[in-house]
Amino acid sequence: MKYAIITGASRGLGASAAQQMLAEGIHVISVSRNENSSLKQAAEKAGAGYIHHSCDLSSEVQVQSVFTAIAADVFKNAEAVYVINNAGVIEPIDMTGELDSSLVQTNVQVNLTAPILISNLFLQKAKETGTRVIIANVTSGAGERPIQGWSIYCSTKAAVNMFTMTAGLELENSGSSSKVIAFSPGIMDTDMQVTIRSSSEESFADVDTFRNYKESGSLRSPDTVAGALVKLVLADNLENGKIYKVNDLL
Numbered sequence: 001m002k003y004a005i006i007t008g009a010s011r012g013l014g015a016s017a018a019q020q021m022l023a024e025g026i027h028v029i030s031v032s033r034n035e036n037s038s039l040k041q042a043a044e045k046a047g048a049g050y051i052h053h054s055c056d057l058s059s060e061v062q063v064q065s066v067f068t069a070i071a072a073d074v075f076k077n078a079e080a081v082y083v084i085n086n087a088g089v090i091e092p093i094d095m096t097g098e099l100d101s102s103l104v105q106t107n108v109q110v111n112l113t114a115p116i117l118i119s120n121l122f123l124q125k126a127k128e129t130g131t132r133v134i135i136a137n138v139t140s141g142a143g144e145r146p147i148q149g150w151s152i153y154c155s156t157k158a159a160v161n162m163f164t165m166t167a168g169l170e171l172e173n174s175g176s177s178s179k180v181i182a183f184s185p186g187i188m189d190t191d192m193q194v195t196i197r198s199s200s201e202e203s204f205a206d207v208d209t210f211r212n213y214k215e216s217g218s219l220r221s222p223d224t225v226a227g228a229l230v231k232l233v234l235a236d237n238l239e240n241g242k243i244y245k246v247n248d249l250l
């Protein structure tokens with residue numbers, strides 16, 4: 001059986017990716033705080049397996065216990081395991097000096113610590129069981145350039161990129177059949193953009209540019225972007241450690 005473990009599948013890009021994995025007949029394991037009820041119906045329609053695990057990815061204890069349980073299940077009989085580390089938060093949006101320390105901690109835990117812990121656990125199981133594991137870390141163009149007011153988001157996405165490149169190098173040099181890549185989705189019409197547009201100009205100098213993206217119809221639909229992501233992770237020729245950009249794939 002093939003399994004796709006998708007974090008943040010309750011909405012946005014993660015929900016679209018889960019729908020499209022199910023349509024490919026792949027068993028989907030969704031991980032987020034809330035469940036998207038339409039995934040169960042999509043699974044029934046596609047005749048594919050589906051299970052949801054409620055997990056707050058900002059809690060290391062919950063991440064370790066939920067993903068240890070998932071690994072115990074999937075590595076019994078998996079032919080291939082796809083992990084999409086998609087869940088993410090943009091907040092805090094504010095100038096350094098004004099940052100809320102609890103939002104800083106949550107951002108680092110959800111955007112960076114959780115993908116690292118999940119990758120570490122699944123690559124360990126891949127080695128133990130000889131199973132091929134494909135990990136896609138969803139990143140952002142913000143990880144490659146500074147954006148005023150987004151210091152924590154830019155930092156965690158930059159760190160995700162470096163983690164991906166390093167883990168990819170290690171896998172390549174060890175002759176493993178597993179892969180770790182990153183995927184940069186571009187700007188999409190999701191709740192994260194709603195949060196960005198609701199920022200004040202004092203906190204986020206470019207807020208008007210992002211309001212214009214919505215008004216001018218420049219935001220891609222998460223379904224379109226998920227199509228590129230799912231096609232990418234299911235392809236045979238992935239390059240370990242590479243940061244794939246949606247604009248090069250569509």
Ligand SMILES: NC(=O)c1ccc[n+]([C@@H]2O[C@H](COP(=O)([O-])OP(=O)(O)OC[C@H]3O[C@@H](n4cnc5c(N)ncnc54)[C@H](OP(=O)(O)O)[C@@H]3O)[C@@H](O)[C@H]2O)c1
Nearest residue numbers: 008010011012013032033034057087088187188190191192
């Ligand atoms: N939207 C864009 O324009 C854009 C651009 C570049 C990169 N990205 C990246 O693309 C990915 C998906 O973004 P999106 O726009 O689809 O975001 P979104 O619509 O805001 O959805 C975020 C997802 O992350 C989950 N999540 C957030 N905090 C969590 C927590 N503490 N524990 C568990 N799950 C949590 C949410 O689930 P629950 O609330 O149910 O827990 C939700 O499913 C993110 O990594 C984001 O950084 C987005």
